[in-house]
Structures are given as structure tokens and as C-alpha cells.
Amino acid sequence: MSPTLQSLREQASGLARCNFDTVDLDTWIGEVDGLDGIRMRPGMEEYDCRNNRLLQLALEQDGFADALRAAAARHGRRRIGVFIGTSTSGIFQTELAYRRRDPASGALPPDFMYATTHNSFSAASFAQRYAGLEGPVAAVSSACSSSAKVFASAARMMAAGLIDAALVGGVDTLCLTTMYGFNSLGLTSARPCRPYSADRSGISIGEAAAVALIERADASLDADAILLSGIGESSDAYHMSSPHPEGLGARIAMEKALAAAGLAPADIGYINLHGTATPSNDAAEGKAVAALFGSGTPCSSTKGATGHTLGAAGGLEAVICALALRHGLLPGGANTTALDPALPLDYLLENRERPIRHALSNSFGFGGTNCSLVFSRAD
Amino acid sequence: MNSLLAYIDGIGLLAPGLDNWEAGRAVLAGQVSYVSRKTSLPAPAMLPPAERRRSGPLVRVALAAGAEAGAGHDLATLATVFSSSGGDGANCHEICEMLASADRQISPTRFHNSVHNAAAGYWSIAAGTMETSSVLCAYDASFGAGLLEAMAQVAVDGVSVLLIAADTAYPQPLRAVRGIPDEFGVGLLLSPRRSPASIAQIGVTLSDAAAGCMADLALEALRAAIPAARGLPLLEAVARSKPAALVLDYLEHVRLAVEVSPCGQAA
Numbered sequence: 333m334s335p336t337l338q339s340l341r342e343q344a345s346g347l348a349r350c351n352f353d354t355v356d357l358d359t360w361i362g363e364v365d366g367l368d369g370i371r372m373r374p375g376m377e378e379y380d381c382r383n384n385r386l387l388q389l390a391l392e393q394d395g396f397a398d399a400l401r402a403a404a405a406r407h408g409r410r411r412i413g414v415f416i417g418t419s420t421s422g423i424f425q426t427e428l429a430y431r432r433r434d435p436a437s438g439a440l441p442p443d444f445m446y447a448t449t450h451n452s453f454s455a456a457s458f459a460q461r462y463a464g465l466e467g468p469v470a471a472v473s474s475a476c477s478s479s480a481k482v483f484a485s486a487a488r489m490m491a492a493g494l495i496d497a498a499l500v501g502g503v504d505t506l507c508l509t510t511m512y513g514f515n516s517l518g519l520t521s522a523r524p525c526r527p528y529s530a531d532r533s534g535i536s537i538g539e540a541a542a543v544a545l546i547e548r549a550d551a552s553l554d555a556d557a558i559l560l561s562g563i564g565e566s567s568d569a570y571h572m573s574s575p576h577p578e579g580l581g582a583r584i585a586m587e588k589a590l591a592a593a594g595l596a597p598a599d600i601g602y603i604n605l606h607g608t609a610t611p612s613n614d615a616a617e618g619k620a621v622a623a624l625f626g627s628g629t630p631c632s633s634t635k636g637a638t639g640h641t642l643g644a645a646g647g648l649e650a651v652i653c654a655l656a657l658r659h660g661l662l663p664g665g666a667n668t669t670a671l672d673p674a675l676p677l678d679y680l681l682e683n684r685e686r687p688i689r690h691a692l693s694n695s696f697g698f699g700g701t702n703c704s705l706v707f708s709r710a711d
Numbered sequence: 712m713n714s715l716l717a718y719i720d721g722i723g724l725l726a727p728g729l730d731n732w733e734a735g736r737a738v739l740a741g742q743v744s745y746v747s748r749k750t751s752l753p754a755p756a757m758l759p760p761a762e763r764r765r766s767g768p769l770v771r772v773a774l775a776a777g778a779e780a781g782a783g784h785d786l787a788t789l790a791t792v793f794s795s796s797g798g799d800g801a802n803c804h805e806i807c808e809m810l811a812s813a814d815r816q817i818s819p820t821r822f823h824n825s826v827h828n829a830a831a832g833y834w835s836i837a838a839g840t841m842e843t844s845s846v847l848c849a850y851d852a853s854f855g856a857g858l859l860e861a862m863a864q865v866a867v868d869g870v871s872v873l874l875i876a877a878d879t880a881y882p883q884p885l886r887a888v889r890g891i892p893d894e895f896g897v898g899l900l901l902s903p904r905r906s907p908a909s910i911a912q913i914g915v916t917l918s919d920a921a922a923g924c925m926a927d928l929a930l931e932a933l934r935a936a937i938p939a940a941r942g943l944p945l946l947e948a949v950a951r952s953k954p955a956a957l958v959l960d961y962l963e964h965v966r967l968a969v970e971v972s973p974c975g976q977a978a
Contacts, residue, residue: 356815410917410965419826426803426885430811439884446888451797452827452848466964468917470856473798473827474846485845485860492715492863494917508810513822565843567835572762572823581841698823699832701844 333394337655343683345637345666347524347536352506353424359520362538362639363506364389379458381422381449387503390541391462399545400463403497407547413495414469415486416456417479417502419643419697421471422449424507455503459543467495473643475697476606478502479542480646480705484563486546501543502647510537510642517573519610525640527607527633528614528679529668535608538639542647549710557710558654561690562593568700574612579620581702582606582694586624589692589704597625600706601688602662604649606696607633608640617694618675625677632680636666646695646703653691653707660687714914714970715862718905719949720871723779723898725772726750726940727933732779738930739943739950745929750894757837765820766833769799772896773830773877774837780898781873783908786838789873789900790864793831794847794857796938797889799824800881830877842870853878854897854941855961861901862915871902876939895937897946909974911949918968922960945969 339346350361370385391397403412429444448454456471468489472482479502486498504510514520514535521534549559566588568581575582590597603625606617614633621631634652641648656662662684671679690708724735728747737743754763755774766774773793781789797803802824809817823829828846835844845864849856854876861874877896881889902909923944925931934943941960948955948971959967 423803423807426807427810430807433811433884437884439887444888446885447850451850451889453796453850453853457850466962468856468859468965469849469852469962470860471848472846473848474831474844475826475828481845484843485847488860488863488867491867493713494715494859494863508815509806509817509822509825512810512815512817513806513819513825516817516822517819567831567841567844569835569839569841571836572765572829572832573819584841697828698826699828700835701828701831701846 337659339637340655340661340663341683343664343666345524347639355508355511357511357515357520358522360524360536361506362536364539373462376458376462378445378448379454381425382505383422383455383503384458386505386539386541387455387458388462390543391459396543400499403545404465407496409464409466411467411496412465413467413486413489413498414456414460414465415472415482415498415500416459417472417482417643417646418452418455419473419475419478419504420507420509421452421454423509424505425449427508459499463499474701475699476642476645477695477697477701477703478643478646480695480703481565483560483705484565484703487560487563490548497545497547499543499545501541502644503541504641504643505539506537521609524667525609525635526667527609527635527665528618528672528675530670530672532609532611532614534610536639538641540638540641540644540648542644542651544650553710555711556658558657559708559710560705561708562589562595562706564588564592564704566702570700573698575616575696577616579616581700582617582696583620583624585702585704586620586692589706593706595690595706600629600690600692602656602691603629603631604653604691604693605631605633606694607635609635614675618677622676627676628678630662630678630680630684632663632665634663634665636668649693650705650707653693656691657688657707657709660685662686714916715866716912716914717862717865717901717903718909719899719911719913720902720906720908721780721782721784721900723776725775725896727893735946736950739947745927747929752894755837758833762833762836767799767802767824768879768894769795769877770830770833772879772894773875774834776877776896776898777834777873777875780900784900787840788842789840790843790870791831791834792845792857792861792864792872792874794853794876795827796848796850796853796878798827799829800879800885800891804882804885851938852962853938855959855967858915858967865901865903869903871900874899874901876942878937878939891937895939897939897942905974911974912972914970916968918958918966920958920966920968922966923958
């Protein structure tokens with residue numbers, strides 16, 4: 333958390349020219365250093381792949397594993413759900429295995445383990461076993477809204493009385509499927525991505541894992557606690573890989589999140605935009621935000637710093653909203669210098685220091701899936 | 712823990728040897744013997760022509776099951792839960808094969824069909840629905856995970872939810888590590904209130920008991936082979952129109968106990 337806060341304070345960007353694996357595309361990526369050197373915890377070796385290595389790293393940051401153990405002791409291991417968002421899970425493991433097929437039979441190599449690496453459930457299953465939990469568990473895989481929507485699944489199960497707490501989060505890691513896939517759609521930029529810029533030209537793919545422990549809010553909340561105060565979900569019903577041009581689905585998700593939080597647009601102190609830096613996403617989202625909030629609400633996309641971490645973006649940006657609320661730091665968007673004049677928003681090019689009570693985070697994805705989350709200070 | 716309650720207001724089925732719920736109901740009620748044959752996948756009539764052409768097997772089986780379960784209801788008003796144990800196996804194979812070759816230029820359609828929520832996206836377009844859609848994967852526990860998510864949503868949000876659980880066959884060499892042999896799709900329209908459309912009420916709780924099996928050996932083989940087919944014991948109880956208590960497969964540590972109470976006059 334603290335290096336992330338420091339990077340936000342410095343408006344640093346982690347993007348670099350792509351030299352991942354054998355990828356021969358002219359693009360920039362946000363790569364997490366050192367994953368090749370990570371070893372899975374003993375007993376968890378069957379989960380070994382880039383995606384689960386990164387998730388294990390996240391579970392071990394910031395005293396999170398200790399917090400999980402304490403929660404399990406408090407609630408019981410059956411009463412804690414696990415909901416992990418991912419888009420491509422450990423597909424990179426299968427991509428590598430396909431390079432090592434038996435020349436005669438075409439068989440995949442014997443050391444390849446599909447269920448615990450590639451399958452979309454692998455990360456959620458890994459997180460549950462890592463934490464020693466035995467409650468309901470699922471992967472949420474709705475492309476780039478995945479790890480925003482985990483909060484909705486967890487909140488519903490809590491409200492239904494099935495669980496008392498949940499480990500939620502998201503993880504996605506670099507792989508050829510997403511890099512060549514987004515490239516085929518003309519959606520990757522040859523420069524570091526520049527969200528909401530007039531000359532934005534596409535995404536920079538990043539990788540991330542972000543996890544959170546959520547529990548029912550009770551009277552003993554400490555002042556530093558962050559509340560999940562509203563969730564809004566919608567579908568575009570428009571196109572598989574392009575957003576609704578007026579951002580209608582995005583607007584419905586934001587409206588529902590505000591309504592669930594019992595807040596008016598003016599109550600929101602900062603919006604962490606989906607802001608992928610594709611021409612169509614930022615135009616559609618920008619129109620929806622302007623229609624709902626006007627031009628007075630500070631907002632930015634942090635994807636210039638992190639890249640688009642796809643299924644991990646919702647979780648990662650929830651953490652950034654929590655940092656913004658806790659430290660009164662509204663992060664300026666990295667890389668962007670000249671804003672798109674067609675999008676009349678208070679888009680932050682520089683950091684702004686200002687205490688805020690409520691922040692909204694947008695996550696939208698392929699297939700027209702939208703999720704907005706409102707987070708609030710507890711005091 | 713209290714039971715999560717909902718009414719089943721519609722059922723859709725497309726499975727090996729079971730072309731729809733009417734055919735499935737007759738087999739599961741014991742009126743007709745089960746004969747397995749390759750699942751036939753209709754091109755989804757509810758999609759616009761361009762999307763229909765691009766739709767893969769997962770989209771086709773999911774939309775067929777969903778359309779049958781939602782027939783007679785305003786699809787645009789229904790929240791959805793999609794659950795699949797792994798998405799479109801054939802499409803995944805094609806992508807991995809291309810990425811291991813000299814020509815890595817996978818097509819845009821192949822790429823957007825590769826997302827786990829492809830069926831949810833096509834459904835939203837076909838049904839014209841802008842409602843909430845949850846898209847889950849829990850490997851072999853995917854049917855149970857989808858049912859639990861849908862039941863929680865019915866209970867908490869007080870809305871009707873269309874659950875669609877669907878799986879596709881995996882080609883070699885993936886078949887060797889994921890042996891799903893054929894397509895299977897099941898749709899359940901779950902509502903918080905009884906209506907003239909209600910077929911049965913179900914109550915779902917978490918349970919330590921072992922999952923039940925199908926008495927018919929061929930149907931049990933189907934249940935065991937395809938994760939989406941783990942819901943067959945529930946369909947069987949509904950088809951027999953008698954009160955029943957059963958246990959559905961879910962996770963290693965926990966299963967789903969389901970009580971089924973027919974509403975009478977089932978169509």
C-alpha cells in the first residue's frame with residue numbers, strides 16, 4: 333500500500349516498452365517485476381503459474397494474511413466467502429504448454445495442470461485454500477468489470493446470511509491472448525496510454541492483484557475504516573467489444589451505485605474513471621459522467637500509471653479509492669497532458685490534496701458489462 | 712441459517728439427447744427412456760444476423776437454455792447469472808494453437824468470444840436487457856455456485872433472476888486434461904413471488920451431506936461428466952412433480968441441500 337501511495341504522490345507511471353516473453357508487438361505494458369522468482373507456498377505447488385504467483389504476493393502484503401487469519405478465528409472458516417475476479421486467469425500457462433506439445437501425438441506436456449492454473453476458478457480456489465477457508469467461493473469473470481463485481485457477489489451473500497465476511501479481489505497477468513487479442517481490435521497503443529487525452533490511441537495492458545477483506549459494518553468501526561456504501565451494475569445490450577456510444581449502460585451503473593449509497597452526484601469527491609484510453613471508452617464514459625455529474629467533480633483514470641489490468645482493474649482501483657479517501661489525495665492521471673476538449677470534466681492532470689468523504693470507481697468490460705462502486709470514509 | 716427461497720417460473724434445457732425441457736421432463740419423470748446423442752446446437756434466432764454468425768457453441772447452448780426458461784416473460788426485465796466451468800473450449804484451443812504458431816494474429820471475433828462473459832454479452836444484446844448480469848466460474852462446482860448466487864440475488868434484491876449454467880466440449884489436446892465430452896445448458900427462471908407461471912418452490916441451504924446421484928446410469932454418467940449437469944437431480948425432482956429433498960454437488964467442503972415443493976398444475 334505505501335509504495336502505491338508514494339507512486340501516486342509522485343504521479344509515477346510503471347509502464348515500459350513491451351519486452352514480455354516473445355511478444356513482438358509495438359506496445360507498452362505494466363509488468364510486475366520479479367514474478368519469475370516467486371515460489372508458491374509449500375503444499376500449493378499445483379497452483380504454480382504467473383497469475384497465482386502474483387495473487388500469492390498480494391495476499392502476503394500489508395499484513396493481509398494475518399487479517400485473514402484473525403477474521404477466520406472471529407467468524408469461522410465456513411462463514412467467510414471468497415470471490416476473485418479474473419479475465420484470463422492462468423491462460424499464459426496453457427499458451428506455454430501449447431509450445432511444448434508432443435510432435436507425434438499433439439499431447440500437452442505431462443507437467444501441465446489445467447484445473448489449478450488456467451481454469452478461471454484457479455485463482456479463487458487458490459485464495460480459498462491459501463487462507464484455509466471453507467465457505468462459498470467463486471471466480472467472477474466478466475472481463476474488465478470482474479473485480480468490481482466481486483464486491484456485489486460478496487455483499488449479496490452477506491445480506492442473504494450465507495456469510496459474515498468475504499475475501500474479495502482481482503488478479504490478471506500478462507499473456508499473449510490479451511496482447512494479441514486487443515491488438516487485433518486495434519485497441520493497443522504504440523505509446524504509453526493517455527486516458528482522456530485528445531490524442532489518446534488505446535490501452536497499455538498491465539497486470540495486478542488486489543485483495544480486500546470485507547465485513548459487516550458495526551458500531552465499533554475505527555475512523556480509518558473504508559465503507560463500501562453503494563454498488564451499481566448494468567449491461568449495455570449494445571455490442572460485444574464497443575461501449576454504448578452515449579455511455580448509457582455506464583450511466584445506469586453510476587446512478588444505481590449513487591442510489592444504493594443514498595448519495596447525490598455532488599456528494600462524490602473523486603471519481604476513479606474506467607478511462608482505458610481507447611477513443612470509444614473514454615468518449616462514452618466521459619459523456620455519461622458529464623451527464624450525471626456535470627463538470628465539477630474531480631476525476632481521473634489511474635491507468636496511465638498502472639496500465640489496464642483488465643480483470644484486476646476494479647479491485648486495484650477500489651484500493652486506490654481507499655487511499656484517496658484515507659489520505660485526501662486525489663491522484664492526477666499520469667501520461668495525459670492535453671485533455672480532450674470534447675469531454676468537459678474536471679479531469680485531474682495534477683494531484684490535488686483535499687479531504688473527501690465519498691469516492692466512486694467505474695469498471696466496464698467487453699460484452700457491455702458495467703459496475704460502479706461507491707466507497708466512503710467511516711468517520 | 713435460513714433457507715433461501717425462490718419459485719421456479721421457467722426451465723430451459725439443451726443437453727446430449729435432450730433437445731429441450733419438454734423432452735427432458737419426460738425423460739426425467741421416467742416416462743421416456745434416456746438415449747444419449749450429440750447435443751444439437753441451434754443458431755440463436757434471437758440474435759441479430761451479424762452476432763448470430765459470430766456466436767460459438769457456448770453462446771448457442773446458453774442462449775437456447777435461457778430463451779426456453781424465459782419464454783413468455785419480459786426478458787428485458789430479468790437479471791441474469793451465467794455460470795460456466797470454463798467457457799468455450801474449442802475457441803480456447805484455436806487461440807492457443809495460433810499463439811504457438813508463426814502467425815499469432817488471432818481474429819477480433821475469436822478474441823471477444825474468448826471472454827468468459829461472451830454468452831452474457833450476447834444475451835444482453837439478444838434480450839435487450841440492461842439489467843445486472845453476474846458471470847461466474849467455479850470449475851466442477853459451477854452449477855452450485857450459479858444457483859447460490861441466483862438464489863441470494865432473488866432473496867436480497869427481490870427480483871426475478873434467470874440462471875443459465877452452460878458448458879462446452881473440449882477438443883484435444885485439452886480434452887485430455889479437461890474431459891467435458893459435449894455441450895450442456897440449463898436455464899432456471901427464479902422469482903421471489905409465486906405467480907401462475909410458478910412450477911415449484913425451492914429452498915436452498917448449505918449442507919455437509921454428500922451429493923445425490925441419478926438412479927439411471929446413463930443420466931448419472933451425464934451428471935458426473937459435465938459440471939452444468941450437476942443440476943440434473945433438481946430437474947428430476949421438478950419433473951416428477953412431487954415434494955422432494957435432495958443434495959446437489961457443490962464444493963469439496965460444502966454441498967447444497969434443496970427442498971422442492973411443486974406448485975401444482977405444472978405445465
